[in-house]
Amino acid sequence: MNNKLRRYRAWGLVPIVIFLALWEIIVRLKLIPGHYFFPPFTTVMKEFYALIINGVIVENFFRSLVRVLIGFTTGSIAGLMVGIIMGWKDIVNKTLHPIFSLFYPIPALGWLPILMLWLGIGEILPIAIIFICSFFPVLYNTVTGIKSVKQDYIMAAKTLGASKRKILTTVVLPLALPNIFTGLRLEAGMAWRVIIAAEMVAIPTGIGALLMKAQSLIRVDIIIVCLMVLSLMCFSFERFFLFMEHKLTSHWK
Amino acid sequence: MPLIELKGINNYILDDLSLKILDKELLVLLGPTGSGKTTILNVIAGLAPYKGSVLFDDSPVDRVSTVNRGVGYLFQSLALFPHLDVAANIAYSLTIKKSQQGKITDRVEQLLSLMRINHLSRRYPKDLSGGEKQRVALARALATSPNTLLLDEPLASIDMRFSKYFRMEFQRIQKKLGITTVYVTHDFEEAEEMGDRIAVLYHGKIQQVGTYDEIFFNPENRAVSEFIGEPNIVACSYSKYLGDGLMEVGIGNEIPIVIPHESGTVKKIAIHPGHINLYREKPPEPHINMLKGIIVDIDMDPSVFMLKVAVKTGNINFQVELHRELFEDMELERGKEVFLGLKLKWIRVMNE
Numbered sequence: 001m002n003n004k005l006r007r008y009r010a011w012g013l014v015p016i017v018i019f020l021a022l023w024e025i026i027v028r029l030k031l032i033p034g035h036y037f038f039p040p041f042t043t044v045m046k047e048f049y050a051l052i053i054n055g056v057i058v059e060n061f062f063r064s065l066v067r068v069l070i071g072f073t074t075g076s077i078a079g080l081m082v083g084i085i086m087g088w089k090d091i092v093n094k095t096l097h098p099i100f101s102l103f104y105p106i107p108a109l110g111w112l113p114i115l116m117l118w119l120g121i122g123e124i125l126p127i128a129i130i131f132i133c134s135f136f137p138v139l140y141n142t143v144t145g146i147k148s149v150k151q152d153y154i155m156a157a158k159t160l161g162a163s164k165r166k167i168l169t170t171v172v173l174p175l176a177l178p179n180i181f182t183g184l185r186l187e188a189g190m191a192w193r194v195i196i197a198a199e200m201v202a203i204p205t206g207i208g209a210l211l212m213k214a215q216s217l218i219r220v221d222i223i224i225v226c227l228m229v230l231s232l233m234c235f236s237f238e239r240f241f242l243f244m245e246h247k248l249t250s251h252w253k
Numbered sequence: 254m255p256l257i258e259l260k261g262i263n264n265y266i267l268d269d270l271s272l273k274i275l276d277k278e279l280l281v282l283l284g285p286t287g288s289g290k291t292t293i294l295n296v297i298a299g300l301a302p303y304k305g306s307v308l309f310d311d312s313p314v315d316r317v318s319t320v321n322r323g324v325g326y327l328f329q330s331l332a333l334f335p336h337l338d339v340a341a342n343i344a345y346s347l348t349i350k351k352s353q354q355g356k357i358t359d360r361v362e363q364l365l366s367l368m369r370i371n372h373l374s375r376r377y378p379k380d381l382s383g384g385e386k387q388r389v390a391l392a393r394a395l396a397t398s399p400n401t402l403l404l405d406e407p408l409a410s411i412d413m414r415f416s417k418y419f420r421m422e423f424q425r426i427q428k429k430l431g432i433t434t435v436y437v438t439h440d441f442e443e444a445e446e447m448g449d450r451i452a453v454l455y456h457g458k459i460q461q462v463g464t465y466d467e468i469f470f471n472p473e474n475r476a477v478s479e480f481i482g483e484p485n486i487v488a489c490s491y492s493k494y495l496g497d498g499l500m501e502v503g504i505g506n507e508i509p510i511v512i513p514h515e516s517g518t519v520k521k522i523a524i525h526p527g528h529i530n531l532y533r534e535k536p537p538e539p540h541i542n543m544l545k546g547i548i549v550d551i552d553m554d555p556s557v558f559m560l561k562v563a564v565k566t567g568n569i570n571f572q573v574e575l576h577r578e579l580f581e582d583m584e585l586e587r588g589k590e591v592f593l594g595l596k597l598k599w600i601r602v603m604n605e
Contacts, residue, residue, distance in 0.1 A: 155300050156332035158319040160346035161397060170349060174336045252336045252377045 039221045047221040048228070056210070061229060064195050064206040067123070068233075071130025072191045076184060079135040083142025087176070088168055093143065100136065108133035108194050109201075116202055126198050126206070133194045134187045141183025145176030178253060181245035188237035196230050256433045257297060257401060262305035266292045268457040270305075274401075279427055279434045281448030283441065285480060289457040290437040291329070294403040297435065298324050309400070325394035325432075329405040331386050333378040339389050340365070340374040346397045364392040367426060384415035391423070395430070402427075402434045408443065420446055441481050442527055453477045466601060469525065484523040485571050486603060492519040505567020510542050512600045521603040526559060526574035528599035532592040533583055542595040546571065548587055560585070562593060 020041050026032060027040040039047075051057035086093040108129050119125050149172050157167045199208025207226050214222035257274040266289040274280045282290045295301035299319040306313050314322055333342050340361050341348070347357045365371045368388040378386060387407060394402060407423070408416040424447065427434055436447050444451045445465040452462045455476040461468055472478035489502040500514040502522060512522055536543070549570070550561035558580045560573045571593060575585075585591070 150330075150332070152328050152330045152332040153334060155319075156326065156328055156334075157345070158300065159298055159322075159324060159326040160349070160393070161320050162346075162349050163320060166349045170345075171334060175334075177336075249336070252379060 037218075037220050039224070044221045044224045044228075048225045051222065051225060057207075057225065057229065060205060060207050060210045064192075064199065064208070065233075067126040067206065068130055068191045068195050068237075071127040071195075072134045072188060074127075075131035075134030076138045076187065078131070079138030079183070080142055080180065082135075083139040083180075084146065084168075084173070086139070087143040087146025088172070100139065104136045104140065109197055112198060112202060121202055121204075126195055126203055129198045130191050130195055133191055137187045137190075138180070138183040141179050142176065145179025146172055148179065149175045178245065178249050181241055181249070185238050185241035185245065188241050189234040192230060192234045192237060196226075256310060257435075258308040258311075259293070259296065260306040260308065262293075262296055262303050262307070264292065264296070264301060264303040266457045267296065267303065270457065270459055272452060272459055272462070274433060274435060275450075277431045277433055278449045279424075279436060279447060281444040281451045282435060282437045282454055283439065283444040283448075283451050283480075284454030285439055288454045290439075290454055291405050292457075293454070294326065294405055294435060294437060297401070298322060298326050298403060323397070323399050323401070325397070325399035325402040327390050327394050327402070327404040327407055329407075329409055331390040333381075333386055333390055333393070335378050338375050338377050339370070339381070342378070342389055343392045343396055345393060360396060364395060367395075367429075368392045368422075383411040384419065387411055387415075387419060388422075391426070395426075395432075400433060402432050404434065404436045406437050406439070408438070408440075416443075423447070441525070453480065455480060469601065470523070470603065482526055482574065483572070484525050484601075485529075486521055486523045487569055488521055489519050492517075505564060505569040508544065508564070508567045510595060510600070511597060512602065513597060514602050519602050523601045523603050524571075524595055524599055526572040528596045529571060529573045530594035530596065531560070531562075531573050531575060531583075532594065533585070533589075535592050536594070542597060542600075544571075544593045544595070546591060546593055548585060548589050548591060551585075551587060562591060564593070 024041045027038055032038065048057070082096070086096055111129060111132055112125075115125055115128055119128060153171050153175065154167055157171045162170065195206065196208040196211065199206035200212050201208075203209055207229055211223055211226040214220075214226065256276040259270060259272045262270040266287075270289075270293070272293070282293055284290050292301055296303045297307060299307075299314070299317065299322050306315055308314065309322070334345065337345065343361050343364050344357050347360060352360075361374070362371075365374055368391060370385065370388050370392070373381065373385055373389065378389070381389065391407075404423075408419060411419065420443070438444050438447070448465070450462060450464060451468055453460045453468060453476075460477045461473040463471075468477060468481060469484060472481065487504045489504055490507055492500055492502040494500050494516055495511065498513055498515055500512050500516075500519060501509050502512055502519045504510050504522070510522070512519070535545075544564045544567065546562040546564040548560050549563045552559040552561075556577050558575045558577060560575055560580075562571050562573055563569075564571065573593065575583075
């Protein structure tokens with residue numbers, strides 16, 4: 001069965017290979033007008049290699065990565081903490097829900113202009129944006145996860161002698177994990193999308209900034225390299241949380 | 254001395270309810286859906302708000318939280334923690350109290366053996382059948398050796414075949430542990446089979462408390478008689494002792510029927526409509542208490558159908574209760590010839 005699944009998964013590589021081959025052939029044969037703005041796949045990969053060797057992509061990538069990791073970690077932890085309190089204590093939920101409902105719909109990038117004025121252009125700015133981007137969705141998924149735990153489990157734990165704190169840590173949080181992971185997984189990818197956008201608009205370093213520089217120099221190959229890095233990072237971050245969710249919950253879900 | 258006493262309990266469903274549950278007895282709470290059966294269990298466990306007083310061994314526990322009431326509760330949904338395997342579910346109450354690991358393992362092993370589920374210890378609830386979940390949930394409820402066990406419709410989620418086995422198993426365990434038990438059901442037959450005493454509940458009030466026979470033959474009010482149904486009462490033309498606690502009586506035109514009875518003259522026998530088996534074809538031998546009849550009337554209720562069967566040779570009619578699914582499976586209709594089997598152990602003697 002596992003071999004069969006692996007074989008099916010391998011089939012997913014076929015369209016990617018076909019896409020890359022078509023890209024290479026169409027550009028090489030100059031089948032599309034304006035081919036100057038569309039370098040072939042092999043050229044892009046050569047540039048990718050050159051950017052790694054000269055350290056440009058590595059430096060910018062690490063700057064973006066550090067911002068994402070700090071912003072995402074702090075935002076998620078804060079979202080998780082507040083979410084746990086809101087999910088567990090009805091009074092806190094009823095008090096904070098209205099104000100968070102007003103802030104939640106504002107897209108993370110919507111905060112950029114005001115944060116530029118308040119925080120200035122520096123390392124804190126992208127981290128703050130990622131913090132906001134991660135905080136609300138993780139919070140809402142945590143609240144939903146806790147609220148969706150069936151009352152019967154809580155009542156059963158009570159009759160088995162569990163204190164409120166024990167019920168929270170041994171029953172409610174483990175059962176809320178799938179929902180919490182959904183929030184983390186979606187936001188891990190989203191954090192990369194947002195950091196790139198923020199760097200494109202307001203920050204002079206990072207993958208987003210490199211993208212904008214490449215655009216001004218009409219270096220389509222570098223633009224494509226940056227997009228590839230972005231795609232790979234979104235994919236890897238989402239996969240990491242999917243893997244963690246699977247590892248922690250698949251045996252009972 | 255009553256172990257549990259409910260005094261003047263009032264809440265959103267219970268209406269000035271009082272009830273005594275005796276030490277080590279198995280009391281069945283019997284009543285239709287919405288009558289407040291589960292709420293009584295929740296009041297005893299401290300899970301539902303109430304006015305009035307609950308006493309354990311004559312001491313009020315109204316200010317004692319659920320955590321400290323020390324009751325074992327088998328929920329209708331079973332509520333097995335899906336993220337814990339069988340052993341961890343059973344060990345839950347001991348683990349959170351930080352009991353010694355050795356003691357926990359021993360207790361879990363003991364309960365797995367008692368329930369005969371040792372082979373399931375590493376499985377997760379999602380991989381268990383309804384009957385297996387049932388036994389795990391019961392083991393978990395018993396882990397802390399509670400004084401009282403509350404069971405909320407424990408047979409609701411399992412198939413009929415296993416439910417008979419569970420009843421027997423549960424009675425064995427209850428007697429072995431000598432644990433005071435309150436057992437909720439809406440099924441009269443289940444109530445009789447399980448309970449030392451039965452408390453009939455209707456509209457949040459206890460209508461009658463007594464043994465099966467007391468309730469069956471002397472329903473105290475209309476609510477009770479309507480809920481349990483009218484028994485078939487048949488006059489006997491003769492009776493003779495067969496030995497081994499059995500008697501033969503003649504009903505109708507002297508059709509012989511065997512009943513569990515020791516001695517004396519039997520004038521009338523009674524049997525509940527739910528305790529008569531109905532067959533489309535003549536079942537294989539032996540044909541004790543088997544009667545041939547014709548369906549003359551069908552009273553269709555949403556879940557239970559009441560059939561009136563005329564036994565021509567005996568010139569008598571029987572009311573037979575049949576579950577809707579069974580009725581539909583058997584493709585029965587008015588005028589159809591059927592066979593009735595009167596279940597021996599449920600035939601009661603009615604001598605004034």
